[in-house]
Amino acid sequence: MNIILLGPPGAGKGTQAARLIERHGMRQLSTGDMLRAAVAAQTPVGLEAKAVMERGELVSDAIVSALIGDELTAMGPDVGAIFDGYPRTAAQAEALDAILAQHGRALDHVIELEVDEDALVERITGRFTCATCGKGYHDTFERPLAEGTCDRCGSHSFKRRPDDNEDTVRTRMAEYRAKTAPILPGYDARGIVSRIDGMAPIDAVTDAIERVLAGA
């Protein structure tokens, strides 16, 4: 199974991908995560991408498509792929079709998480993660049970993404509207898009995705 999770920043793509991994042993291919790892490791790709990401703009199609191709090559053919944050442009959507074909894979579902943009700014600017295990939290919606201690691993170290500030979030949303939303009609024409209310509680969104995957 190969699926794309599509939606503006903060729609919950990463949260839902994490749940699908747990339940189905699928693999998440997040170009944002790959780029953040490249920035942290100061690779040539990371050095090129850092400033672009801090502005909330899009990294070049060639770079992200190469990252996806490499990752798929490294994966076993039987592992399902969840594309999270990719494709984000028409050129990336085309590249993905070619990459999938090379690997004998085909797209099963494009799941669009529909969300209210104003609510997203609060969602994104309040989010932070455990620096040790990566568990996600939120200033308003999900604080650690014991202040300053990760519920899952007990770490006292937390981090925030540098691009999760309001100005950058607005740019990221504008990029989504201008460059990513227009790829949906192409997938619609193939009859593989399902739209889910991304403002619903996290469990309800997961249930709705499961129904799509089960073909219900």
Ligand code: AMP
């Ligand atoms: P994300 O974690 O998906 O929100 O991505 C964080 C940032 O990484 C984005 O704002 C872009 O600067 C960059 N990025 C991630 N995925 C892509 C992509 N598919 N195409 C271009 N830039 C990307």
